[in-house]
Amino acid sequence: MKLPRWFHRFGSAPYVYGLAGLLSPWVGGIAVLLIAAGTYGGLVLAPADYLQGDSFRIIYIHVPSAYVSMMAYVILAVAAAIGFIWRLKLAHAVAVSIAPIGASFTFLALATGAIWGKPTWGTFWQWTDPRIMFELLLLFLYLGYMALRAAFEDRDKADRVSAILGVVGVVNVPIIHYSVIWWNSLHQGPTIARLDGPTITLDMLAPLLIMIAGFTFCFAWLLLSRLQGEIVRREYATRWLRELLAGSPG
Protein backbone atom coordinates (compact mmCIF):
# COMPACT_ATOMS: atom_id res chain seq x y z
CA MET A 1 0.00 0.00 0.00
CA LYS A 2 1.31 3.39 -0.92
CA LEU A 3 0.93 6.07 1.69
CA PRO A 4 -0.32 9.44 0.42
CA ARG A 5 2.13 12.27 0.25
CA TRP A 6 0.58 14.36 3.01
CA PHE A 7 1.25 11.49 5.39
CA HIS A 8 4.99 11.54 4.74
CA ARG A 9 5.08 15.24 5.40
CA PHE A 10 4.48 14.55 9.07
CA GLY A 11 7.99 13.14 9.23
CA SER A 12 9.49 16.44 8.22
CA ALA A 13 10.42 18.79 11.03
CA PRO A 14 10.06 22.09 9.08
CA TYR A 15 6.59 21.09 7.89
CA VAL A 16 5.38 20.10 11.35
CA TYR A 17 6.97 23.18 12.92
CA GLY A 18 5.15 25.39 10.45
CA LEU A 19 1.89 23.50 10.81
CA ALA A 20 2.06 23.74 14.61
CA GLY A 21 2.66 27.47 14.35
CA LEU A 22 -0.26 27.82 11.97
CA LEU A 23 -2.72 25.77 14.04
CA SER A 24 -1.64 27.01 17.45
CA PRO A 25 -3.55 30.35 17.54
CA TRP A 26 -6.75 28.72 16.22
CA VAL A 27 -6.63 25.84 18.65
CA GLY A 28 -5.74 28.23 21.47
CA GLY A 29 -8.58 30.56 20.52
CA ILE A 30 -11.13 27.76 20.48
CA ALA A 31 -9.79 26.57 23.86
CA VAL A 32 -10.16 30.02 25.40
CA LEU A 33 -13.70 30.43 24.00
CA LEU A 34 -14.85 26.99 25.12
CA ILE A 35 -13.35 27.31 28.59
CA ALA A 36 -14.83 30.80 29.00
CA ALA A 37 -18.26 29.54 27.91
CA GLY A 38 -17.98 26.45 30.13
CA THR A 39 -16.87 28.52 33.11
CA TYR A 40 -19.80 30.89 32.69
CA GLY A 41 -22.20 28.00 32.25
CA GLY A 42 -20.76 26.11 35.19
CA LEU A 43 -20.49 28.96 37.66
CA VAL A 44 -23.53 31.03 36.71
CA LEU A 45 -26.06 29.11 34.67
CA ALA A 46 -25.89 25.67 36.28
CA PRO A 47 -28.14 25.33 39.34
CA ALA A 48 -26.57 24.59 42.70
CA ASP A 49 -26.63 20.95 43.70
CA TYR A 50 -29.34 20.29 46.26
CA LEU A 51 -26.98 18.09 48.25
CA GLN A 52 -23.59 19.68 47.84
CA GLY A 53 -24.55 23.30 47.24
CA ASP A 54 -22.04 25.28 45.23
CA SER A 55 -19.06 23.12 46.11
CA PHE A 56 -19.92 20.67 43.34
CA ARG A 57 -18.92 23.30 40.78
CA ILE A 58 -15.28 22.25 41.05
CA ILE A 59 -16.36 19.30 38.93
CA TYR A 60 -16.00 21.62 35.95
CA ILE A 61 -12.23 21.59 36.48
CA HIS A 62 -11.88 18.21 38.11
CA VAL A 63 -13.53 15.92 35.58
CA PRO A 64 -12.00 17.54 32.46
CA SER A 65 -8.48 17.41 33.92
CA ALA A 66 -8.91 13.78 34.94
CA TYR A 67 -10.17 13.01 31.44
CA VAL A 68 -7.27 14.83 29.76
CA SER A 69 -4.73 13.20 32.09
CA MET A 70 -5.77 9.74 30.90
CA MET A 71 -6.17 10.69 27.25
CA ALA A 72 -2.72 12.29 27.29
CA TYR A 73 -1.07 9.11 28.54
CA VAL A 74 -2.63 7.06 25.76
CA ILE A 75 -1.52 9.60 23.14
CA LEU A 76 1.95 9.63 24.68
CA ALA A 77 2.20 5.86 24.45
CA VAL A 78 0.86 5.74 20.88
CA ALA A 79 3.30 8.48 19.78
CA ALA A 80 6.16 6.72 21.56
CA ALA A 81 5.26 3.40 19.91
CA ILE A 82 5.12 5.02 16.47
CA GLY A 83 8.49 6.63 17.13
CA PHE A 84 10.00 3.37 18.30
CA ILE A 85 8.68 1.18 15.49
CA TRP A 86 9.18 3.51 12.52
CA ARG A 87 12.05 5.48 14.07
CA LEU A 88 10.20 8.75 13.59
CA LYS A 89 11.97 11.44 15.58
CA LEU A 90 8.96 13.73 15.48
CA ALA A 91 6.75 11.10 17.12
CA HIS A 92 9.27 10.96 19.97
CA ALA A 93 9.16 14.75 20.13
CA VAL A 94 5.36 14.55 20.55
CA ALA A 95 5.71 11.98 23.35
CA VAL A 96 8.30 14.10 25.15
CA SER A 97 6.15 17.20 24.85
CA ILE A 98 3.11 15.44 26.28
CA ALA A 99 4.70 14.12 29.48
CA PRO A 100 4.86 17.35 31.53
CA ILE A 101 1.44 18.48 30.27
CA GLY A 102 -0.12 15.15 31.21
CA ALA A 103 1.58 15.19 34.61
CA SER A 104 0.26 18.71 35.24
CA PHE A 105 -3.31 17.74 34.37
CA THR A 106 -3.00 14.65 36.58
CA PHE A 107 -1.81 16.84 39.42
CA LEU A 108 -4.65 19.26 38.76
CA ALA A 109 -7.17 16.42 38.90
CA LEU A 110 -5.72 15.22 42.22
CA ALA A 111 -5.57 18.72 43.69
CA THR A 112 -9.11 19.67 42.71
CA GLY A 113 -10.29 16.27 43.91
CA ALA A 114 -8.71 16.93 47.29
CA ILE A 115 -10.22 20.41 47.51
CA TRP A 116 -13.60 18.98 46.56
CA GLY A 117 -13.19 16.12 49.00
CA LYS A 118 -12.88 18.40 52.02
CA PRO A 119 -16.46 19.77 52.04
CA THR A 120 -18.12 16.60 50.66
CA TRP A 121 -16.25 13.73 52.27
CA GLY A 122 -14.78 15.65 55.20
CA THR A 123 -11.16 14.82 54.30
CA PHE A 124 -8.74 16.02 51.67
CA TRP A 125 -7.54 12.55 50.96
CA GLN A 126 -9.56 9.37 50.92
CA TRP A 127 -7.37 6.29 50.44
CA THR A 128 -10.37 4.09 49.82
CA ASP A 129 -11.42 5.89 46.66
CA PRO A 130 -10.19 3.92 43.64
CA ARG A 131 -10.15 6.90 41.32
CA ILE A 132 -7.81 8.87 43.58
CA MET A 133 -5.46 5.91 43.75
CA PHE A 134 -5.56 5.48 40.02
CA GLU A 135 -4.77 9.13 39.34
CA LEU A 136 -1.94 9.00 41.89
CA LEU A 137 -0.40 5.96 40.20
CA LEU A 138 -0.85 7.65 36.83
CA LEU A 139 1.07 10.65 38.19
CA PHE A 140 3.87 8.29 39.25
CA LEU A 141 3.92 6.77 35.76
CA TYR A 142 4.33 10.24 34.24
CA LEU A 143 7.05 11.15 36.72
CA GLY A 144 8.87 7.87 36.13
CA TYR A 145 8.77 8.49 32.39
CA MET A 146 10.20 11.98 32.85
CA ALA A 147 12.85 10.80 35.34
CA LEU A 148 13.98 8.06 32.96
CA ARG A 149 14.33 10.55 30.11
CA ALA A 150 16.24 13.00 32.29
CA ALA A 151 18.73 10.30 33.28
CA PHE A 152 19.98 9.80 29.72
CA GLU A 153 22.42 12.18 28.14
CA ASP A 154 22.02 10.82 24.64
CA ARG A 155 18.66 12.03 23.31
CA ASP A 156 18.27 9.25 20.78
CA LYS A 157 18.68 6.60 23.44
CA ALA A 158 16.41 8.46 25.83
CA ASP A 159 13.75 8.52 23.10
CA ARG A 160 13.88 4.81 22.45
CA VAL A 161 14.19 3.65 26.06
CA SER A 162 11.42 5.89 27.33
CA ALA A 163 9.22 4.76 24.43
CA ILE A 164 9.43 1.19 25.74
CA LEU A 165 8.48 2.44 29.19
CA GLY A 166 5.54 4.34 27.75
CA VAL A 167 4.21 1.23 26.00
CA VAL A 168 4.73 -0.94 29.08
CA GLY A 169 2.92 1.71 31.10
CA VAL A 170 -0.09 1.92 28.82
CA VAL A 171 -0.49 -1.86 28.82
CA ASN A 172 -0.52 -1.70 32.60
CA VAL A 173 -2.90 1.23 32.93
CA PRO A 174 -6.11 -0.83 32.52
CA ILE A 175 -4.76 -3.52 34.85
CA ILE A 176 -3.97 -0.92 37.49
CA HIS A 177 -7.36 0.70 36.93
CA TYR A 178 -9.38 -2.45 37.48
CA SER A 179 -7.22 -3.79 40.29
CA VAL A 180 -7.67 -0.54 42.17
CA ILE A 181 -11.44 -0.75 41.72
CA TRP A 182 -11.42 -4.36 42.86
CA TRP A 183 -9.28 -3.46 45.86
CA ASN A 184 -11.86 -0.93 46.93
CA SER A 185 -14.82 -3.25 46.46
CA LEU A 186 -13.41 -5.59 49.07
CA HIS A 187 -13.46 -2.90 51.70
CA GLN A 188 -16.72 -1.75 53.15
CA GLY A 189 -18.14 0.54 50.50
CA PRO A 190 -17.92 4.16 51.59
CA THR A 191 -21.41 5.25 52.59
CA ILE A 192 -20.93 8.80 51.42
CA ALA A 193 -23.18 10.59 49.01
CA ARG A 194 -21.65 10.69 45.58
CA LEU A 195 -22.39 12.77 42.56
CA ASP A 196 -23.75 9.73 40.76
CA GLY A 197 -26.50 9.46 43.36
CA PRO A 198 -28.79 12.11 41.90
CA THR A 199 -28.81 11.95 38.13
CA ILE A 200 -27.06 14.90 36.58
CA THR A 201 -29.38 17.37 34.86
CA LEU A 202 -28.80 18.88 31.48
CA ASP A 203 -28.01 22.37 32.81
CA MET A 204 -25.21 20.79 34.83
CA LEU A 205 -24.08 18.40 32.13
CA ALA A 206 -23.86 20.83 29.20
CA PRO A 207 -21.19 23.09 30.79
CA LEU A 208 -19.27 19.97 31.80
CA LEU A 209 -19.17 18.71 28.22
CA ILE A 210 -18.13 22.17 27.01
CA MET A 211 -15.37 22.24 29.60
CA ILE A 212 -14.15 18.78 28.56
CA ALA A 213 -13.97 19.95 24.95
CA GLY A 214 -12.24 23.16 26.10
CA PHE A 215 -9.66 21.26 28.14
CA THR A 216 -9.00 18.97 25.19
CA PHE A 217 -8.32 21.97 22.97
CA CYS A 218 -6.23 23.51 25.73
CA PHE A 219 -4.20 20.31 25.87
CA ALA A 220 -3.75 20.42 22.08
CA TRP A 221 -2.68 24.04 22.30
CA LEU A 222 -0.08 23.38 24.97
CA LEU A 223 1.09 20.35 23.02
CA LEU A 224 1.55 22.36 19.83
CA SER A 225 3.62 25.06 21.49
CA ARG A 226 5.69 22.55 23.45
CA LEU A 227 6.20 20.59 20.25
CA GLN A 228 7.54 23.71 18.54
CA GLY A 229 9.94 24.22 21.44
CA GLU A 230 11.01 20.60 21.32
CA ILE A 231 11.66 20.83 17.57
CA VAL A 232 13.80 23.94 18.11
CA ARG A 233 15.73 22.11 20.81
CA ARG A 234 16.34 19.11 18.54
CA GLU A 235 17.04 20.93 15.31
CA TYR A 236 18.89 24.00 16.52
CA ALA A 237 21.93 23.13 14.41
CA THR A 238 20.00 22.84 11.13
CA ARG A 239 19.96 25.41 8.42
CA TRP A 240 16.21 25.73 7.92
CA LEU A 241 15.67 26.60 11.56
CA ARG A 242 18.46 29.19 11.62
CA GLU A 243 17.08 30.82 8.51
CA LEU A 244 13.56 30.74 9.92
CA LEU A 245 14.56 32.18 13.27
CA ALA A 246 16.82 34.80 11.66
CA GLY A 247 14.00 35.80 9.30
CA SER A 248 11.30 36.21 11.91
CA PRO A 249 11.47 39.36 14.02
CA GLY A 250 11.99 38.75 17.72
Add this chain to the structure above:
Amino acid sequence: MHVFLTITGRDLKLAFRRWSEFANPLLFFVVVTSLFPLALSPEQALLQSVGAGVLWVAALLSSLLALEGLFRGDVEDGSMEQILLSPAPFGIVVIAKIAAHWLVSGIPLIVLVPVVAMSFQLPTAALATLAAALLLAMPTLSVLSAIGAALTVSLRSGGSIIGLLVLPLCAPMLIFGTRATDMAANGEAVAAPLYLLAALAVFAVSLGPLAVAAALRVGLE
Protein backbone atom coordinates in the same frame (compact mmCIF):
# COMPACT_ATOMS: atom_id res chain seq x y z
CA MET B 1 15.42 -25.17 25.30
CA HIS B 2 19.15 -25.83 25.16
CA VAL B 3 19.82 -22.10 25.20
CA PHE B 4 17.44 -21.63 28.10
CA LEU B 5 19.12 -24.32 30.21
CA THR B 6 22.64 -23.13 29.39
CA ILE B 7 21.93 -19.54 30.36
CA THR B 8 19.98 -20.49 33.48
CA GLY B 9 22.73 -22.89 34.56
CA ARG B 10 25.41 -20.29 33.98
CA ASP B 11 23.55 -17.63 35.95
CA LEU B 12 22.86 -20.03 38.80
CA LYS B 13 26.53 -20.96 38.95
CA LEU B 14 27.51 -17.28 39.00
CA ALA B 15 24.99 -16.58 41.73
CA PHE B 16 26.18 -19.40 43.97
CA ARG B 17 29.80 -18.34 43.63
CA ARG B 18 28.86 -14.87 44.84
CA TRP B 19 26.26 -15.93 47.33
CA SER B 20 26.38 -12.69 49.31
CA GLU B 21 24.74 -10.91 46.39
CA PHE B 22 21.54 -12.86 46.73
CA ALA B 23 21.77 -13.19 50.50
CA ASN B 24 21.88 -9.43 51.03
CA PRO B 25 18.32 -8.71 49.82
CA LEU B 26 17.03 -11.48 52.07
CA LEU B 27 18.81 -9.98 55.06
CA PHE B 28 17.44 -6.59 54.03
CA PHE B 29 13.96 -8.10 54.07
CA VAL B 30 14.42 -9.47 57.59
CA VAL B 31 15.85 -6.20 58.88
CA VAL B 32 13.10 -4.05 57.35
CA THR B 33 10.30 -6.24 58.66
CA SER B 34 11.79 -6.23 62.16
CA LEU B 35 11.96 -2.43 62.12
CA PHE B 36 8.20 -2.16 61.73
CA PRO B 37 7.28 -3.51 65.18
CA LEU B 38 9.88 -1.15 66.64
CA ALA B 39 8.47 1.84 64.76
CA LEU B 40 4.76 1.12 65.19
CA SER B 41 4.16 -0.69 68.44
CA PRO B 42 4.61 -4.27 69.52
CA GLU B 43 0.88 -4.63 70.10
CA GLN B 44 -0.26 -7.98 68.82
CA ALA B 45 -3.55 -6.84 67.31
CA LEU B 46 -1.89 -4.04 65.38
CA LEU B 47 0.90 -6.25 64.04
CA GLN B 48 -1.66 -8.80 62.98
CA SER B 49 -3.62 -6.24 61.00
CA VAL B 50 -0.66 -4.58 59.26
CA GLY B 51 1.46 -7.72 58.97
CA ALA B 52 0.42 -8.79 55.49
CA GLY B 53 0.98 -5.33 54.02
CA VAL B 54 4.36 -4.90 55.69
CA LEU B 55 5.56 -8.28 54.48
CA TRP B 56 4.48 -7.61 50.91
CA VAL B 57 6.00 -4.15 50.71
CA ALA B 58 9.24 -5.36 52.27
CA ALA B 59 9.40 -8.29 49.85
CA LEU B 60 8.81 -5.88 46.97
CA LEU B 61 11.58 -3.52 48.10
CA SER B 62 14.08 -6.26 48.79
CA SER B 63 13.62 -7.83 45.39
CA LEU B 64 14.04 -4.42 43.76
CA LEU B 65 17.33 -4.17 45.58
CA ALA B 66 18.42 -7.43 44.03
CA LEU B 67 17.44 -6.67 40.48
CA GLU B 68 19.65 -3.72 39.75
CA GLY B 69 22.52 -6.05 39.04
CA LEU B 70 20.49 -8.47 36.94
CA PHE B 71 21.94 -7.38 33.60
CA ARG B 72 24.64 -4.95 34.66
CA GLY B 73 27.44 -7.46 35.21
CA ASP B 74 26.88 -9.08 31.84
CA VAL B 75 26.69 -5.75 30.06
CA GLU B 76 29.83 -4.40 31.70
CA ASP B 77 32.04 -7.40 30.96
CA GLY B 78 30.72 -7.63 27.41
CA SER B 79 29.15 -11.07 27.63
CA MET B 80 25.70 -9.61 26.93
CA GLU B 81 26.93 -8.28 23.61
CA GLN B 82 28.26 -11.71 22.70
CA ILE B 83 24.94 -13.29 23.62
CA LEU B 84 23.13 -10.70 21.52
CA LEU B 85 25.39 -11.45 18.53
CA SER B 86 24.95 -15.20 18.89
CA PRO B 87 22.23 -16.92 16.84
CA ALA B 88 20.32 -17.82 20.01
CA PRO B 89 16.88 -16.13 20.15
CA PHE B 90 17.31 -13.18 22.46
CA GLY B 91 13.84 -13.46 24.00
CA ILE B 92 14.67 -16.96 25.27
CA VAL B 93 17.93 -15.68 26.73
CA VAL B 94 16.04 -12.96 28.57
CA ILE B 95 13.49 -15.43 29.94
CA ALA B 96 16.33 -17.71 31.06
CA LYS B 97 18.07 -14.89 32.90
CA ILE B 98 14.83 -13.86 34.60
CA ALA B 99 14.12 -17.48 35.53
CA ALA B 100 17.58 -17.91 37.04
CA HIS B 101 17.12 -14.76 39.03
CA TRP B 102 13.71 -15.88 40.18
CA LEU B 103 15.20 -19.16 41.41
CA VAL B 104 17.90 -17.51 43.52
CA SER B 105 15.92 -14.55 44.85
CA GLY B 106 12.25 -15.54 44.69
CA ILE B 107 12.35 -19.05 46.09
CA PRO B 108 14.35 -18.21 49.26
CA LEU B 109 11.96 -15.32 49.88
CA ILE B 110 8.96 -17.63 49.59
CA VAL B 111 10.54 -19.85 52.26
CA LEU B 112 11.53 -16.91 54.43
CA VAL B 113 8.31 -14.89 54.36
CA PRO B 114 6.04 -17.37 56.19
CA VAL B 115 8.67 -17.64 58.94
CA VAL B 116 8.73 -13.88 59.41
CA ALA B 117 4.93 -13.86 59.12
CA MET B 118 4.72 -16.01 62.24
CA SER B 119 6.56 -13.33 64.17
CA PHE B 120 3.82 -10.94 63.06
CA GLN B 121 1.27 -13.29 64.64
CA LEU B 122 -0.44 -13.99 61.33
CA PRO B 123 -2.79 -16.93 61.78
CA THR B 124 -1.33 -20.24 60.65
CA ALA B 125 -4.18 -20.66 58.18
CA ALA B 126 -2.96 -17.64 56.26
CA LEU B 127 0.63 -18.83 55.94
CA ALA B 128 -0.04 -21.34 53.16
CA THR B 129 -2.01 -18.73 51.23
CA LEU B 130 0.76 -16.20 51.77
CA ALA B 131 3.34 -18.62 50.38
CA ALA B 132 1.09 -19.52 47.43
CA ALA B 133 0.41 -15.86 46.65
CA LEU B 134 4.13 -15.09 46.78
CA LEU B 135 4.85 -18.03 44.52
CA LEU B 136 2.38 -16.65 41.98
CA ALA B 137 3.48 -13.03 42.39
CA MET B 138 7.24 -13.51 42.21
CA PRO B 139 7.38 -14.19 38.45
CA THR B 140 5.43 -10.99 37.77
CA LEU B 141 7.69 -9.08 40.09
CA SER B 142 10.81 -10.53 38.47
CA VAL B 143 9.59 -9.60 34.99
CA LEU B 144 8.58 -6.06 36.01
CA SER B 145 11.87 -5.45 37.77
CA ALA B 146 13.72 -6.92 34.82
CA ILE B 147 12.00 -4.32 32.64
CA GLY B 148 13.21 -1.63 35.03
CA ALA B 149 16.72 -3.07 35.11
CA ALA B 150 16.86 -3.35 31.31
CA LEU B 151 15.63 0.21 30.80
CA THR B 152 18.33 1.62 33.07
CA VAL B 153 21.11 -0.78 32.07
CA SER B 154 23.21 1.83 30.29
CA LEU B 155 22.93 4.35 33.12
CA ARG B 156 25.67 4.63 35.67
CA SER B 157 23.31 4.94 38.60
CA GLY B 158 20.01 3.30 37.76
CA GLY B 159 19.12 2.22 41.27
CA SER B 160 17.03 5.15 42.34
CA ILE B 161 15.12 5.31 39.07
CA ILE B 162 14.22 1.62 38.93
CA GLY B 163 12.01 2.03 41.98
CA LEU B 164 10.15 4.94 40.45
CA LEU B 165 9.62 3.00 37.22
CA VAL B 166 8.67 -0.36 38.66
CA LEU B 167 6.78 0.29 41.88
CA PRO B 168 3.66 1.90 40.29
CA LEU B 169 3.42 -1.09 37.96
CA CYS B 170 3.58 -3.41 40.96
CA ALA B 171 0.40 -1.97 42.47
CA PRO B 172 -2.00 -4.61 41.07
CA MET B 173 0.19 -7.43 42.34
CA LEU B 174 0.48 -5.83 45.75
CA ILE B 175 -3.29 -5.36 45.94
CA PHE B 176 -4.14 -8.96 45.11
CA GLY B 177 -1.31 -10.37 47.20
CA THR B 178 -2.14 -8.52 50.40
CA ARG B 179 -5.86 -9.06 49.84
CA ALA B 180 -5.36 -12.81 49.47
CA THR B 181 -3.35 -12.89 52.69
CA ASP B 182 -5.88 -10.78 54.57
CA MET B 183 -8.81 -12.83 53.32
CA ALA B 184 -7.10 -16.05 54.34
CA ALA B 185 -6.45 -14.57 57.79
CA ASN B 186 -10.18 -13.83 58.08
CA GLY B 187 -11.07 -17.32 56.94
CA GLU B 188 -12.59 -16.31 53.60
CA ALA B 189 -12.22 -18.07 50.25
CA VAL B 190 -9.03 -16.92 48.56
CA ALA B 191 -9.37 -18.44 45.10
CA ALA B 192 -10.30 -15.18 43.35
CA PRO B 193 -7.20 -13.09 44.22
CA LEU B 194 -4.95 -16.09 43.64
CA TYR B 195 -6.43 -16.62 40.18
CA LEU B 196 -5.88 -12.95 39.41
CA LEU B 197 -2.28 -13.17 40.59
CA ALA B 198 -1.80 -16.18 38.34
CA ALA B 199 -3.34 -14.27 35.44
CA LEU B 200 -0.96 -11.37 36.03
CA ALA B 201 1.96 -13.80 36.13
CA VAL B 202 0.98 -15.43 32.82
CA PHE B 203 0.50 -12.01 31.25
CA ALA B 204 3.82 -10.67 32.52
CA VAL B 205 5.84 -13.75 31.62
CA SER B 206 4.43 -13.93 28.10
CA LEU B 207 4.73 -10.24 27.15
CA GLY B 208 7.33 -8.85 29.54
CA PRO B 209 10.43 -10.51 28.05
CA LEU B 210 9.68 -8.81 24.72
CA ALA B 211 9.92 -5.42 26.41
CA VAL B 212 13.05 -6.48 28.30
CA ALA B 213 14.71 -7.69 25.10
CA ALA B 214 13.82 -4.48 23.25
CA ALA B 215 15.13 -2.35 26.12
CA LEU B 216 18.38 -4.32 26.33
CA ARG B 217 18.93 -3.98 22.59
CA VAL B 218 18.56 -0.21 22.86
CA GLY B 219 20.75 -0.14 25.94
CA LEU B 220 23.56 -1.98 24.20
CA GLU B 221 23.57 0.12 21.06
